[in-house]
Amino acid sequence: MPKRQLRKGMYVETVECPQTMFDKRRFVLQHDADLEAIWAANGEYVVVNTAKGLFASEGSSAPSAKDERKRQKASETIAKSTKAMKSSLMALAVGEAQDFDSFRPMAKDMVESMAESPAIVTELTRLKTKDEGTFMHSLAVGALMSGVGLSLGMDAETVEMLGIAGILHDFGKLLIPNTILNKQGPLTAVERQIVRNHPELGYQRLVTYPEMPAMVLDVCRGHHELLDGSGYPRGLMASELDIYVRISTICDVFDALTSTRPYKKAWTGDEAISWMFSQENRFDRKLLVRLNEVTNGIGRD
Ligand SMILES: [Fe+2]
Ligand SMILES: [Fe+2]
Structure with a gap:
């Protein structure tokens, strides 16, 4: 093989x-x-x-009735979480006071499903190609991040927080006008700059919430940074990127590469991980090994 x-x-x-x-x-x-x-x-x-x-x-690799039930359950959890997450995120985007704790139940559901059945990630990969692009992407990144946390043996509180950090990582995109975000054709230099600034934009808004955990803020601001300093918006180096930010980067890229976009075919999970592994010094390879475990099989059926 x-x-x-x-x-x-x-x-x-x-x-x-x-x-x-x-x-x-x-x-x-x-x-x-x-x-x-x-x-x-x-x-x-x-x-x-x-x-x-x-x-x-x-034994046999044919899916059992039990596997089917697990998948069904994963699907229901996703539908429920997406709805709850969308309304919480939208409220936050329009500046409504939003209790941070409202994100806990959905992260908890997601982490439980993830621990019981990693099929939730496969399910998300299937579903998010339809609509709700940014929301499904956020949920997928949250599920992947908590999966990596579980695989690293992190405690329950941290794993849940990783899920929330994933849900909120692209919050800044909700603050960018849809005319730019969904524009057909190439972006102008200014538009491109606005899009590339979404981590900072999200951070500046989230930091105004006094109870926002440091991990969520760091992930929001740092998820497009790369270990060799070639990322954005700040071009930070490896020594400035903690493990949570590094986890968010590989999960974000993984989900982007394995999603179907109008202009490209989705990569398989293996192709996405191979590609990241081949990018000299940009992604944390030890964490890629964990992500490989979490996502084994995605896009292969
Ligand atoms: Fe992003
Ligand atoms: Fe993202």
């Missing part, structure tokens, strides 16, 4: 590259370090023994 489809627990017979690049063989893949080394090696394919390791205990 292509090396990007590797998952922990699979039994690796051999990695198809010169021995000096990755010489371990016949083992159950268990460590991030091995996964990263295989990704970094120059071979593209790995021979996996499906009679051993993860596959041996998985």
Whole structure:
């Protein structure tokens, strides 16, 4: 199989590259370090023994009635959360006093669904291509961020906060006129500048709420920054970007690349992660390994 489809627990017979690049063989893949080394090696394919390791205990891959029920439940959670989130975000955008706690129940629902069934992410990827682009994107980024937090073993409070930070990360876009946001054809230099300033715009508004947590503010302002300083709006360097901001960046790019847009075909999850992994020093590779676990299988069916 292509090396990007590797998952922990699979039994690796051999990695198809010169021995000096990755010489371990016949083992159950268990460590991030091995996964990263295989990704970094120059071979593209790995021979996996499906009679051993993860596959041996998985049995048939046909979706069971239980899986179907989980998917149904994930779908309902998304519908409910989208509605609640949309009204809270719109109220915030028009400057209505908004209790920050109103975001907690939807984040909590999302995190619970995510923990029980990562299918919620697949479901979001399917649904968001229809309407409600920015809202579904925000929810998807929130689900992905909390998934990465869960995978890193972060505590429940932090995981929930990551979900909220994801929901609010593009808040600044709601403050930009739709005529610019939905403009057909190329943007002028000024319009482009306005769009690129959405993290700052969102931050400036959110910071006026006294109870807004620092993580939410940092993610809103920093989600387009890159580790090598080539991001925007401030061009910060790696040392200035904490783990929460780094998580938001990869989840945001992942969701953008795997979404269908009028001018491009959606990438699979594997393609999105491979691309980020190939961008020298821009994205946190350790976190990409986690995101790969969370999103395994997206866009492949
Ligand atoms: Fe953004
Ligand atoms: Fe975004």
